[in-house]
Every structure is written in structure tokens, then in C-alpha cells.
Amino acid sequence: MSLSMKPLADRVIIAPAAAEEKTKSGIIIPDTAKEKPQRGEVVAVGAGKVADSGNLIQPQVKVGDQVLYGKYAGxxxxxxxxxxxxxxESDIFAVL
Known part of the structure; x- marks a missing residue:
């Protein structure tokens, strides 16, 4: 998946995973009760953050990584x- 947009600094663009349609036991979840996903795929990454010393800190995630992030992040x-x-990038908790 390619975007025509490039995020700045230490920002990333994530395609969130689809919300769960049913529970593990097979109960279908209505649209009003679905929770926001906390998982997604990184589709674009900025160049990195500039430290106080002036050095560029490279991002730890890359395009294609599956990540976990906060429920209300971004x-x-x-x-x-x-x-x-x-x-x-600091709003991302883990790379799967």
C-alpha cells in the first residue's frame, strides 16, 4: 500500500485493523458495541526526531510493521x- 503523503519528524501513519465482528464464542457484536482497534499496520514513517544535540534519531518502526498502540492515540x-x-512514534507500544 503506497501513500502520496509523507509524515513529518517522528510521526507515522497507521492503517488500523478492522474491528472484531464477533467474540471468540461466536456472538456477533453490533456496530454500536464494537471497540476501536488497538492494532494496525504502519504505512508511512517520518524521517525521525531531532534531538536537543542536533542529531537525528531514526524511527524504530518501518513500513509494513504490525503495531499495538493506545486506544485513543493519534x-x-x-x-x-x-x-x-x-x-x-512514542504513542506506539509494541511491534508484533
């Missing part, structure tokens, strides 16, 4: 009809 954006999240 800002929701829509590009060409597809929903994405844009957030700082």
Missing part, C-alpha cells in the same frame, strides 16, 4: 476514502 484522517491514524 488523529483519524481519511485519504482517498481510506481511514488512517497519524500519531507520534
Amino acid at each position: 488523529t483519524e484522517i481519511t485519504i482517498e476514502g481510506t481511514d488512517y491514524l497519524i500519531m507520534k
Whole structure:
């Protein structure tokens, strides 16, 4: 998946995973009760953060990484009809 947008500094763009449609036991979850996903795929990465010393700190994530992030992290954006999240790299908790 390629975007025509490049995030600045230490920001990343994430394609969130789809919300769960049913529970493990097979109960279908209605749209009003679905939780926001906390997992997604990195689709674009900024150049990195500039430290106080002036050195560039490279990002730890790369395009294609599956990541876990906070439930309310980032800002929701829509590009060409597809929903994405844009957030700082520090809002990502783990790479799967």
C-alpha cells in the first residue's frame, strides 16, 4: 500500500485493523458495541526526531510493521476514502 503523503519528524501513519465482528464464542457484536482497534499496520514513517544535540534519531518502526498502540492515540484522517491514524512514534507500544 503506497501513500502520496509523507509524515513529518517522528510521526507515522497507521492503517488500523478492522474491528472484531464477533467474540471468540461466536456472538456477533453490533456496530454500536464494537471497540476501536488497538492494532494496525504502519504505512508511512517520518524521517525521525531531532534531538536537543542536533542529531537525528531514526524511527524504530518501518513500513509494513504490525503495531499495538493506545486506544485513543493519534488523529483519524481519511485519504482517498481510506481511514488512517497519524500519531507520534512514542504513542506506539509494541511491534508484533
